[in-house]
Amino acid sequence: MDVAHEGASARPIDRWFASYSDDHRNATNQRVHVFAVPAILWTVIALLWCIPPGPFKPGIWAGLAMFGAWLFYYRASRPLGLGMLAVFVAMAALTWWLQRALGTQVLLWLAIAVFVVAWIAQFLGHKVEGRKPSFLTDLVYLLIGPAWVLSKLYRRLGWRW
Secondary structure, three states: OOHHHOHHHOOHHHHHHHHHHHOOOOHHHHHHHHHHHHHHHHHHHHHHHOOOOOOOOOOHHHHHHHHHHHHHHHHHOHHHHHHHHHHHHHHHHHHHHHHHHHOHHHHHHHHHHHHHHHHHHHHHHHHHHOOOOHHHOOOOHHHHHHHHHHHHHHHHHOOOO
16 A cells, blocks of 8 residues: 555545655664564553552553553554554553563563663664654654554555554
């Protein structure tokens, strides 16, 4: 699907992906993103999970953030929204399990370490690419990255998004 040339008739998500893809043409940078973007997404969930919940159950802040992000994805594309829901459920389950197995303090340090390593990888990928990260022009690209990676999986499976 060549969305870069669809013009004004393209869905907003198609335009976001076309713009995001312009900053991610290098194969090495794309491979880095396929691993680093989901890792960063998980770290954000884990870091939010570690915020003391007050009168609520652990994970409430991560759950609220995932729900807000899911609304964005679902409005942009139902198939991507459903896929991101599956991603969020899997990442929440992993985070819940890690917190129970390791404790909140270890989960926090693990998330920080993965966050730093994944962002270093991202910036190295962009150095290879020779282009700055998309989110430096618009913070919405922080939400577009995970959906872009999922759309690559959808294309590989022959699914429409």
